[in-house]
Amino acid sequence: MYVYEPADDSWMLANELKKRKCRRFLDMGCGSGVQANSIGRADEIVCADVNPDAVETAKNNVKTGNARFVVSNLFDNITGRFDLIAFNTPYLDDADPRDMAWTHIQNGEDVIEKFILQAKNHITKDGKILLLISDRNYDGYKLFAMGQGYNWKIIAEKPLFFETLYVVELSVQ
Numbered sequence: 490m491y492v493y494e495p496a497d498d499s500w501m502l503a504n505e506l507k508k509r510k511c512r513r514f515l516d517m518g519c520g521s522g523v524q525a526n527s528i529g530r531a532d533e534i535v536c537a538d539v540n541p542d543a544v545e546t547a548k549n550n551v552k553t554g555n556a557r558f559v560v561s562n563l564f565d566n567i568t569g570r571f572d573l574i575a576f577n578t579p580y581l582d583d584a585d586p587r588d589m590a591w592t593h594i595q596n597g598e599d600v601i602e603k604f605i606l607q608a609k610n611h612i613t614k615d616g617k618i619l620l621l622i623s624d625r626n627y628d629g630y631k632l633f634a635m636g637q638g639y640n641w642k643i644i645a646e647k648p649l650f651f652e653t654l655y656v657v658e659l660s661v662q
């Protein structure tokens with residue numbers, strides 16, 4: 490299955506991660522492993538992706554010795570809580586529904602909403618989530634997250650020719 494090649498969105502999220510230090514870091518939807526390679530410092534890293542080929546690619550690319558690699562549909566195979574979770578989401582809504590690298594509609598469900606719903610059960614008390622999304626349904630996700638009790642803070646914004654990208658920090662404290 491196609492493994493996402495790092496693009497503008499990847500580098501934008503990576504740029505925020507390189508400033509951060511934490512104990513347990515989850516790179517959700519790890520793709521090539523670019524985010525795990527970007528975190529400033531983490532004692533323990535878990536790289537997860539629904540695509541087994543992405544997990545294999547990340548295994549080859551991630552340089553630190555403290556990373557584990559898991560094939561998982563969102564949190565299905567993830568245990569424990571993390572101080573920091575990052576997800577560069579598959580935010581397109583007009584991609585082939587079989588292509589999980591790009592599309593957020595999977596089996597009739599919105600994977601970004603599902604992630605928002607589940608992620609708060611996988612962060613520590615002061616844990617943070619960095620979400621890369623675009624302006625497609627931005628207001629809908631914001632409303633949904635706030636309805637789930639999250640604080641919503643834009644920490645980076647990048648207007649491109651055809652869309653605007655955001656890195657949003659979510660927390661529940």
Ligand SMILES: C[S@@+](CC[C@H](N)C(=O)[O-])C[C@H]1O[C@@H](n2cnc3c(N)ncnc32)[C@H](O)[C@@H]1O
Binds near residue numbers: 518521543
């Ligand atoms: C836009 S790519 C980002 C890849 C990489 N993290 C980066 O920043 O370049 C989205 C990634 O999320 C993964 N993904 C999509 N749906 C998923 C799901 N339900 N559970 C876990 N990972 C998923 C895709 O396979 C893909 O690797």
